[in-house]
Amino acid sequence: MAEQLTIPQTDDRAELYATLSPQIEALVALESDPVANMANVASVLREAFGFFWVGFYRVVGNELVLGPFQGSVACSRIGYGKGVCGTAWKKASTQIVADVDAFPGHIACSSASRSEIVVPIFDRSGKTVVAVLDIDSDRLNDFSEIDAVNLENLLKKIGNRLQ
Numbered sequence: 630m631a632e633q634l635t636i637p638q639t640d641d642r643a644e645l646y647a648t649l650s651p652q653i654e655a656l657v658a659l660e661s662d663p664v665a666n667m668a669n670v671a672s673v674l675r676e677a678f679g680f681f682w683v684g685f686y687r688v689v690g691n692e693l694v695l696g697p698f699q700g701s702v703a704c705s706r707i708g709y710g711k712g713v714c715g716t717a718w719k720k721a722s723t724q725i726v727a728d729v730d731a732f733p734g735h736i737a738c739s740s741a742s743r744s745e746i747v748v749p750i751f752d753r754s755g756k757t758v759v760a761v762l763d764i765d766s767d768r769l770n771d772f773s774e775i776d777a778v779n780l781e782n783l784l785k786k787i788g789n790r791l792q
C-alpha cells in the first residue's frame with residue numbers, strides 16, 4: 630500500500646496535508662489494528678515532511694506509554710502533566726512549542742529536537758484523551774496553526790482507527 634502513496638515534492642505544508650490526509654484516511658480504513666495504523670501514520674508523516682521524530686504515546690493507566698514511532702530511541706513513559714506530551718494530555722489540547730529549551734519541564738529525548746507539536750487523540754465520546762501524536766523538529770519554530778489545524782482534523786477523522 631505504501632508504495633501507492635503520492636507525496637508531492639513541495640515545502641508547502643498546507644498542500645502536503647491536503648494531498649496526504651485523504652491518502653492516510655484510505656490507508657487506515659483498510660486495517661483495523663491500531664498498532665499497525667499508528668506505525669503507518671508515523672511513517673507517512675515522517676517521510677512526507679522530513680520531521681526529525683514522529684510517534685504516538687498511548688494513555689495506559691496514569692502514564693503515557695511509547696507507541697509506534699519513526700526516529701531515534703525515545704523515553705518510554707511520561708507522567709500526566711509532564712513534558713509537552715503530558716501537558717497535551719492534561720489540557721486535552723494541542724501544544725505547539727516553538728523552542729523546547731524555553732518550555733519548562735520539556736522532556737528531552739534527543740538534544741537535536743528544537744521545536745515540537747503534540748496533538749491529542751480522543752475516544753469516541755470526543756472528551757477523553759486516549760493517545761497523543763508527538764512530532765519533533767530539528768528546526769526552531771517549525772510548527773504553526775497550519776500544522777495544528779490539519780493534524781487535528783486528520784486525527785478526528787482517523788482517531789477511531791488508532792484505538
Ligand code: SME
Nearest residue numbers: 703712713714735736738
Ligand atoms: N519531548 C517530549 C517527550 C517525547 S520525545 O520528544 C519523543 C515531551 O516533552 O513530552
